[in-house]
Amino acid sequence: MIRPRLTMTLAALAMVASASLAIAHGDEDHGAAATPVGLSVAPRMEAATETLELVAAAKADDLTIWIDGFADNVPVTGATVSVTVDGKTGPAKAANGFYTYSDGGLENPGPHELSFLVSNDGAFESLSGTLTVPKAAADTTAAMPIWRWLLIAALVALVLAGAWHWRARRLGAAGLAVLIGALLFFGIPVGPAPVAAHGDEDHGASPGAPTGSGEAAVKTADGKLFGPKSVQRIIGVRTVLAAAGEAQPNTSLTGKIVADPKRGGLIQSATGGRVTAPASRLPIIGQAVRAGQVLAFVEPPLQAIDRATLARESSDLDQQIALAANSSARLRRLEGVVPRRQIEEAGITLAGLQRRRAALAQARSAREVLVSPIDGVIGLSNVRVGQVVSAETTLFEIVDRSRLYVEANLFDRRALAAGAKAVGKTADGTTFDLVFEGAGLIDRGRAAPALFRVVGVPANLRIGEPITIEAPLGGTVAGVIVPRAALLSSANGTPSVFVKTHAELFEQRSVKSSPVDASRVALLSNVKPGEHVVTAGAELLGQVR
Template identity: 25%
Template sequence: MIAKHRLYAGAALGLAAAAFGFGVARLTQPDAPAAHVAAPPAAETGPRDALTISPQAIAASQIGVAAAGTGTLDRAIIAAATVQATPDADAVLTARAPGTITRILVRMGDTVRAGQTLALIESRDASQITADRAAAAARVGLARRQLERERGLLAQGVSPRADFDAARANLSVAQADALRATAAAGAVRVTGDGRFVAVTSPISGRLTMTAARLGQYVAAETDLFHVADPRRLEITAAVPPGEAARIRSGDRVQLIVRDGQTIAGRVRAATGVVDPQSRTATVIVTPSASGSALAPGQMVQARIFASGGVAHDGVLVPQDAVQTLGGRDVVFLRTAGGFQAKPVQIAGRSGGTVAIADGIKAGTRIATRNAFLIKAELEKDMGGEE
């Protein structure tokens, strides 16, 4: 029994010594590293507002700098348009009578004047028309002599009044026949010798098409030549129906040709009729006297400054100068060290120009060409640096 108590006492003393040793070791050891706790994510930051850049870098990047201007921004309507000759400046020349083409006096591209003969057609119809005209003229002469004889007989009391009236009626009929024959000869352009029908141009212009061939037999009304006057042109612009209601006669138009040249014009008429195929309305534009760069069939772009649109007076800047940075419309002010983003309020846009309602004043120097390069550089820090 005594031996068992001694055993329990020894075990208790051993446990106590072990516990004391563990406590001493904890107190004498250096602090263990704290468990890694994830730091709260940093809040995302927007792009910077300022960019430091040297004049040499600005020149190398081809960033344009200019002063903001002033003026009036009209709400322009952009429309595709086609150049064509006016109805009285585009002539189709046909054969007035059947026959054989014996002479062609012009070539493609030649300039012709009104009344000029372009070709001759030898025609039997021309001979018949000439003969009819001569016979009608002879009948007029005969009827006139008979009337003069009846007038003399009536004055002498030899012939009754009825014979004189009949002679006068015969003269009127003969004159009507002669007028018809002369008109027929003129309509087919019969030459003086009565052998040929002349193909003549009713307008001055340039020969744009020829289908005539020497020795070719053609029927009446065969299409032989086209003549157009390039000085008398009009432009048909196709505009959306909703925009067409704002256009008025006399509205200013800017025509842009393929090489970037601009030509002034005016709206002559707005038809107000919507084409069922294209679903667009047609607006007729008359170019100014400087429209020599235009040609029939040419495609151009028309900027129509509709008087029914909204106009904005104030600060005007190029469209490329306005960028979106951090969800805001900004322009980049030129500073001593580079550029500073400046929020602006846009009043309207039209044809590559932006009207600024608030944010900058006229004369403020801003980045214009390649301003997007500044935006791209400022947005590099979006979300914080890594």
């Protein structure tokens, strides 16, 4: 019983020992391009100059070439490209934003020296690199010589004949062991067929590694993001070279144009009544006026009872004036007979009655005169001839166009120095300079009122027009200045940015930031000057898993 078991064990060991080994080439060096960890991609190379970045990928004898701006990653699509592969030169064809070139030599495994001459807008750039095509897996099933097959057949026939003649199991088992040993001696595999892996094929030894054709964005095993150029074109990835510097943090405020309180005026009626026009007619909006110029009259209204009272008083005064006039005339004729004092008293009484009558007549026809307090322009007119207005109604507003202010709400508690310069912007994009005059101490909806003086007033500014203000706050901030669009918000609320470390490799980094203005931020950590920070397409890159 021991010998049969031993024989079977030897046979099994022989079969296992004769099995072929699997060979993989996925981790070979693919030239100058950064090889993503844990991914199998088409052979590729990358090269860059101060202005251009180039990536070339090979598939069989076809070479696909992507050319972008080095700093901003903007595709270069209208260039003339000359390609040299292992000393053979030819023109590349432009197709859908990239370039193609064919060379049969690219199918040969091993390194290939590539160089590119790019002509764009009259400028020439030369780029070069090495593209390595991986070798094919070794073929372990090569055909054997015919004499080996004949020898094997003879051995098999000999073993079967002996087993039939003696009908002995031990001899059959021994013959089987001899046959397997002979097969191993002559190098003939008796186990399963060999498994080879290469390039984009399945590598059975690493089932947990991500796989892909190299044309899909995917996270790599080391946590980076592989984004091939074809995907970058689709999602519109753009970058900017991070620049170190100091910037003044700004805040964005909203406000409105107001007139200079020292050089503006409101014209209101104190009594109310019916509006009448002066000889020069009522002024219109936009008309220039002078200080002291009559703008309008307001006739006070009289009720029926008031008119009756005035009429009765007028009649009484007229009667008294007539009697006083007769008495004064009679006494003057008797001058020298009557005392001088009586004559003077009669004259004084008559003069007093006449003044009362004149005042009463003026009261019936009195008009309120509205005059301009300053030189300026009529900015508001709420009056028509014959209109009846009430007391304290604003009829005209006069402004000095050369002196305007912006009143804004200041929510930020950081200091805004007096005299600080700011920039105002209207809804249609008109910009103008502002100077901070001061801020109030009274809270107004969790904000303090702030006043800015307009410098060099544009001709089209209007009183009450909404304005956006960019004003400096606090001290300067030192860091890497990038556009605000580069910032992403992580799931935990921490800001982050994508940094392009190679032509097709990205890293997402958590950063600390400080606002500079409405369109820029300063990165205070984890990004160095000169690195490529993604400004467009970052949100889509963040969704790659």
